[in-house]
Amino acid sequence: MAVNLDGRSPTRDSALDQAMMPERRIIIGQISPTVGQGRYAVKRCVGDELTVEADIFTDGHAQLAAQLALCCRGNRAWQHVPMEPIGNDRWRAKTALPDIGIWQFRVEAWLDVFGGFVRDTAKKREAELPLTLDAEEGRLLIAQAASFGADTARRALNAILDGFDSLSLEDRIALLLAPETRNAMQAAVSRPHMTISYAQTVDVERRRAGFASWYEIFPRSQSSYPGRHGTLRDVIAQLPRIRGMGFDVLYLTPIHPIGLTNRKGRNNALEAATGDVGSPYAIGAAQGGHDAIHPELGTLEDFRALVAAAGEHGLELALDIAVQMSPDHPWLTAHPHWFPRRPDGSIKYAENPPKKYEDIVNPDFYADPQLWTALRDVFLYWIEQGVRIFRVDNPHTKPMPFWEWLISDIRARHSDVIFLAEAFTRPKPMYQLARIGFSQSYTYFTWRNSKRELTEYLTELSTTEVRDFFRPHFFVNTPDINPPFLQSGGRPAFLIRAALAATMSGLWGLYSGFEICESEPLPAREEYKDSEKYQLRQRDFDAPDNIGKQIAQLNALRAREPALQSHLGITFYTAFNDNILYYAKTAQGRSDRILVAVNLDPHNAQGCDFEIPLWEWKLSDNETLVVEDLLHGDKFTWTGKIQHLHLTPDAPYAIWRVQPLDGAA
């Protein structure tokens, strides 16, 4: 009766053959987390819980089953975690990530024929419909499953079938619907229409990739004798002070020999005066390049001593790698073809017209693969000396595929290496560097000051797709950024910015001098006057009004409170004053919340009513929260949704832990 107008033999229709493949029947979509549909890695830290969700559905009323399959590089076995439906065709599974390394997961789904039989038969039993044929259908499903597959599973199924026919109909149905029967069937291998999603990589890094407090110095300024060039040994003397403020990463600006040709003078003068030390970013001189140490700083032995001493003080070193060369860098003569030249044969300096950077040259990344391996080997060299954290200068001006290859190559050898991208560029390249492998990134935080700006920025970072691959590092200042807010706000501004960075982000950092509220700029610029980039500077860290104690308290709180160890889990609540930013941080699996209120106005005291988030524990508006003031240690209660706060410029923030009266909800 079938009409076949064109007489094609259906078995020779390859589109039809493809369409009928069993794995196309079930749709698995909208996998979360994912980065570029599996093209890039999701980022997590070791010990994090991974929650995977996906849309899973098929045609009709068939019952589905699904699982999360997970494996770690170097481990041949896939682990499986059942996924559960959570409504609207969405399924979820949770799992731990116990090891550092590259993981992959995929979502697998299939028709749960026996599960559907159980569901339907239970409904029919309830409706008192005849069930004789259903009992036989159930028996046949089990017999079919018992006819192949693993021995254990077959034995369990055969045990169920044993004597089945001699049972009453009621008992046969009861046996078919028993959870034990269901489990035995699930252990059998038959999974019709099995469908497997793409594999999503998860890059599981050590915790310091996501939670750390950085302190940045120019080693050459660390001498305790004013005017004398500091050494790596001088840095060792500073370790107790820095660790005393609670920092755990000590970041050194470049330590390599500095070029003489076109060396910059103080305050970025085009010509250096006699004795000017030049910019440590003009890397390379007769004494060596990226794998050498500036002789005035000391020797490789001194460097190793610093690594060891820092470790003893609970500080880990981070090195600054800037891929650019002074005209005196040894590579210019050893590998002249790596560097572009002008028609007259002169070297092509770095430029961003009309600006020109005469003390550095950039290599041509597509000139020679050996340039890439040589740069990779620079990292490997410092890893060999004990460094595991690298801050990369301006990565956005080098090809993205270079970094993707380099980071992957290095982390395959040393999975504990952390890369921080200093990419002050447009949002899309900034995020792309995170996708291709940078563990962390500098951000726009330094320029986000108002309540609206901070709320929007943190919401973007913590709730959009970037949350799964971009770890923001909130530096409050850098040698390049002396923010207007600090220039004009005095000591309260430093307290405000420290509190914001330290409580909002798992990663924060400061550049030496911040703790004594240093902010003198070049006129109308964001640059520091007499910048250490071009000269030595020694500081009196005991200067009055220093905020070292407050920084130490913030870092101590961070160490104690998991909620303060990530930028995720932030929620903004209502404070009825545009100068007061008020938010909560919540740690995965915790029922208490850390509340933070910050007066964003460095010049005036500000007060306001604010809402305590009773609704988060489903409490009504007149109920009570137990409060612990984490700055002063007091404990008390708040009853009623509206409370009042008052913050002065000298004490511009409050931090509380809150939870319901009964302690858990």
Next chain:
Amino acid sequence: MAVNLDGRSPTRDSALDQAMMPERRIIIGQISPTVGQGRYAVKRCVGDELTVEADIFTDGHAQLAAQLALCCRGNRAWQHVPMEPIGNDRWRAKTALPDIGIWQFRVEAWLDVFGGFVRDTAKKREAELPLTLDAEEGRLLIAQAASFGADTARRALNAILDGFDSLSLEDRIALLLAPETRNAMQAAVSRPHMTISYAQTVDVERRRAGFASWYEIFPRSQSSYPGRHGTLRDVIAQLPRIRGMGFDVLYLTPIHPIGLTNRKGRNNALEAATGDVGSPYAIGAAQGGHDAIHPELGTLEDFRALVAAAGEHGLELALDIAVQMSPDHPWLTAHPHWFPRRPDGSIKYAENPPKKYEDIVNPDFYADPQLWTALRDVFLYWIEQGVRIFRVDNPHTKPMPFWEWLISDIRARHSDVIFLAEAFTRPKPMYQLARIGFSQSYTYFTWRNSKRELTEYLTELSTTEVRDFFRPHFFVNTPDINPPFLQSGGRPAFLIRAALAATMSGLWGLYSGFEICESEPLPAREEYKDSEKYQLRQRDFDAPDNIGKQIAQLNALRAREPALQSHLGITFYTAFNDNILYYAKTAQGRSDRILVAVNLDPHNAQGCDFEIPLWEWKLSDNETLVVEDLLHGDKFTWTGKIQHLHLTPDAPYAIWRVQPLDGAA
């Protein structure tokens, strides 16, 4: 000087080789429109403008160029449209889609080396920097481009170089920066780091796929003699009346022979009484199956006559295809293995436990590829008889890959065929059917009554990713859905729902009887009493209170106003009354707007202040719009942002065209 710790030869590192491939340097992402990253087609109608956007960026300050490449199936040539940056690394191009068929586009980007040279040199000239070397660099770029590629391009470049060296420096720079030079270089073939995105398919259908007004009938009820079984010839007699209301698609419920075994009686009774006509969805009897016509309706010749007559009246026929068989369908004996059986050999009826459908059986779609081709051939058969629109019954209960294959197979032969999915199911399968090829879909519109529900639903349909592949068909009622709002709201409810459907969606439809406000339900059900699904029903369409005139007016407006021919381009504005829904529709490329206000309360008059959207033309709050009342023809002006409206149950909607005084903005 390069450190190579492991002695690997870099040229043998395949990851490095891959990373250095030129096409990896530029990132093309977030292409819009896209459906499943190119896995499914974007839907458009012929004549639509296609706007393509993408994030395009690379490292550093290099200048990029990009283009949209577009081709149509059956046409070997790609067309190219330049893309322009629109800020934040986003690029855009627009193009027309002049032909029905399957199109593909991709985004192509490359380093525009000469463009970067022009940009930088212009900046340097402005800063009065020395330019001798730059002039030579420019000359070399042109000479290099002139050394290969198409003759025309080379000739143009050589003409520029001719006598170049004898010009003054100033003239050489001027020549290098001249737009003509730029154009000649763009025509040359060198496109370093050329990168090409994935291909996105665009399914361009005829306009009726997106804009049509449907009228649904049971042909057997069309006799003008009460109680007599209607025929296809009787349907011809109804064409003037239906076309008179402005409908352009006439949709017939199934016209095939109806099974006798387990035939349903009136009001879905389990047993049919003598003379009961049964459900036309119990398809197949001794007289034939899906490719036969129920003998009481007439012959194939009658059917062809109906197709022709409908066409003469400006109506196109739509057929209802339900893939299910009565136990008497010829396929059950011709292809017994297509149908599942129970352990006792009896046929397995369709069921959704504890419900059972004894008058139909469902085939097993994975039993035999011949079932798929036979079903495909059913569509081809009716296409042969002149049908180009199919409404598919319950497609979500058949495998998605089946529909994807079938629709693709048929539209490759007949690109003008339109498929409407009757998938009243959960949101994700409903949307998935649209992704895999259905031109249109039934929706949840019937159950969206309040201002909030309608606003949220239309916002989802018109602003989220579904806008690019899901065309909502707003039926106000169907033989299966007698909505509570119509049951309780009387005639005003029918006017309200007709106005909402006809103005919100490009596709709307009604089931015969709506125009005389029929709504008597089975008690406490959404089913019609004495449903035509199980018996003949003849109606008096001249009944008092019929709303045929209003429907005709709405359809006439739709035909005239492009803004009413799609659900896209809808914006909800503020009316200060929760019973009044107030929105604008805007057509692509038009500066006027259609404003619609609907009183959602069928029982009471409602009035309120409302805002006229002066801001859409950047007018201030006290300026003036010219208004045309599209229902009554009056023209007047509104001055000031706040106006007042009043809508009675008998005239529950207003439709205006508005534009600024000067007629264009």
